[in-house]
Amino acid sequence: MTVTSGWLRSAGVEWSTDPEVLAGRRLDRSGFEPAGGPVAVAFPRSADEVQTVLRDAESSRTPVVPRGAGTAMTGATTAGAGTVVLDLSRMNRIHAIRPDDGVAEVEPGVITADLDRAAAAHGLRYAPDPASLEISTIGGNIATNAGGLRCAKYGVTRDSVLGLDVVLAGGRRITTGRGTLKGVAGYDLTGLFVGSEGTLGVVVGATLRLRTLPDPTATIAASYLDIADAAAASVALTAARVQPVLAELLDAATLAAIGFPGGGGALLIVQTDGGPEEAERATEVLGRTATTLRATTDPAEAAALLAARREALPALERLGRPLIEDIAVPRSRMADAVRLIQDIARRHDVRICTVAHAGDGNVHPLIVAGAYGEPIPAAAIRAADEIFELALHLGGTVTGEHGIGTLKRDWLARELGEQNHDLQLRIKALFDPHNILNPGKAL
Incomplete structure (x- = not known):
């Protein structure tokens, strides 16, 4: 694969x-900084163009890092020395919303919130809503x-994915699901591709489940x-x-960081x-031990409360x-x-602000x-290790x-156990025998 300076x-x-383009796609939101940086960035606009990139990469044994908005939290979309970044952000079309079937057909670069808004025009909802939904991609x-x-x-992303269009290492294209x-x-x-962090194939299309918009919700802050x-x-x-649709928990350190009125x-x-x-x-359950409590059905007030939650990471x-x-x-x-x-x-004398999706135990x-x-x-690293433990x-x-990305690979092996981990490595080798798809990530 040969490219020259600038754009072509x-x-x-x-x-x-272009050096600025390369630098802008070297890191993600994890804070992890890889050695070196990518040599080029590809901007495909179609599945055919993704196939072209992966065929060339396989032939030249060039490692490829698939990327959307770069909001990954564990280093999964960082691009180190000698890599090519496959930026899928220009594949951003919503091909169809089928209200009678409760289904959407989209490309991978569609912004999550944009799909939810498009579904809402039909009285539907795309349920997954990560904190980065206004910038993250499907x-x-x-x-x-x-x-x-x-x-x-409503579950995580896997619970809303019905089928995928995927380009494998070497450029083969398959359809999964229904x-x-x-x-x-x-x-x-x-289900295997969902959560695989771009190590098994590159998603170029998705068929997604939509759900009926609920009746007006009640929001309680305690x-x-x-x-x-x-x-x-x-x-x-x-x-x-x-x-609950959601149960979001913020500790005192987080409330102080975002300047939430009243703190507590x-x-x-x-x-x-x-x-x-x-x-x-x-309301009755939460009020038993709460120091203060307010409930609202006003959408604007509810949105303000949730905006405070989404402000935690920034x-x-x-x-x-x-x-x-x-x-x-x-x-x-x-x-x-x-x-x-x-x-x-x-x-360890480190500052830790804790937020949680309390409804499912995700801290x-x-x-x-x-x-x-x-x-x-070093104290922060020791604290993180103890949290995993x-x-x-x-x-x-x-x-x-x-x-998992790059930051948790050692802990993944401990969680899975030797035999399970070995089986997953063999699955990776089956789909990507030359290890060009996001190498060093996930496993």
């Missing part, structure tokens, strides 16, 4: 070796099996003395037969869409380079997890790890929705 078109594909969400605030009720809401023919290759009390209150919702020890934001009776049960990024951890534990152990994280922060300890461009402090000790996982 080769075999119908637009390329760039392809990136599929690559990491992204979650989001509404996953407490365009129907049910289907069990053959092995579930669709403050607590500390985050463990808030975690316990979120768990108590299940016993009251409340299935912890804030729990719960949203329901099961009607007035469910909202009343949720607020931390202003304080320094964040290590965004992503453990998940059984919901019944979530209060234990947040207490232990607070102990870890004190013992995000956000470690402030020094300044950008400087080595990560406690997740496994409590019967959980080292990643609930962000994936």
Whole structure:
């Protein structure tokens, strides 16, 4: 594969070796900085052009890093020395929304929020809503099996992916899954590609499930003395037969970082869409131990509360380079997890702001790890390792929705065990025998 300085078109594909373009696609949102940087960036506009890039890469044994918006949290879209970045952001068309079938057909570069808005025009919703939904792409969400605030009720990305159009290493193109809401023919290759972080193939199209827009929702904001009390209150919702759309938890450090009015020890934001009776049960349960509580059905007020939750990471990024951890534990152990994280922060004298998708036990300890461009402090690394350790000790996982990338590969092997890990490495070798697709990531 030969490219020259600047911009050019080769075999119908637009390329760039402009230094600013390369630098802008070397890093993602993880803070991980690879050695070196990419040699070129390809900007395909069609599946055929992706096939061309991967055929050439296979022939020259050039490693390829697929990329959407670069919002990955674990280094999955970082591009080191000798790599080519496959930027899929220009493949951003919504080909069809079929309201009667509850299905959308899209390209990987479609912005997540744009699909949700397009579905809403038909009285439908695309349920997955990661915090980065206004900038993240469907392809990136599929690559990491992204979650989001509404996953407490509607599941993660995998639960909304019906079928995929995928280009494999070497340029072969396959279709997986189906365009129907049910289907069990053959092995579930669709599920295998979802969450594979671009290491098995490049998604060039997706058939996605849409859901009916719910009746007006109720949103409840409850403050607590500390985050463990808030975690316990979120768990108590299940016993009251409340299935929240979302249950978002923010600790005192996070509330201070975003400048949330009133602050407090912890804030729990719960949203329901099961009607007035469910909202009343949720309010009663949360109010038992809350210091303050307010409930609203006003969409604008609800949006303001959720905007505060989505501001958590940008607020931390202003304080320094964040290590965004992503453990998940059984919901019944979530209060234990947040207490232990607070102990870890004190013992290592590191600043950790904890937010959580409390509805499914997904906890995000956000470690402030020094300044950008400087080595990560040893204390921050030790704190992160202890957080992973406690997740496994409590019967959980080292990643609930962000994936493995480069930062968690050692911990993945510990979680999976030797035989399981070896089997996954063999699957990778079957799909990508020359290891050109996002090498060094995920496994």
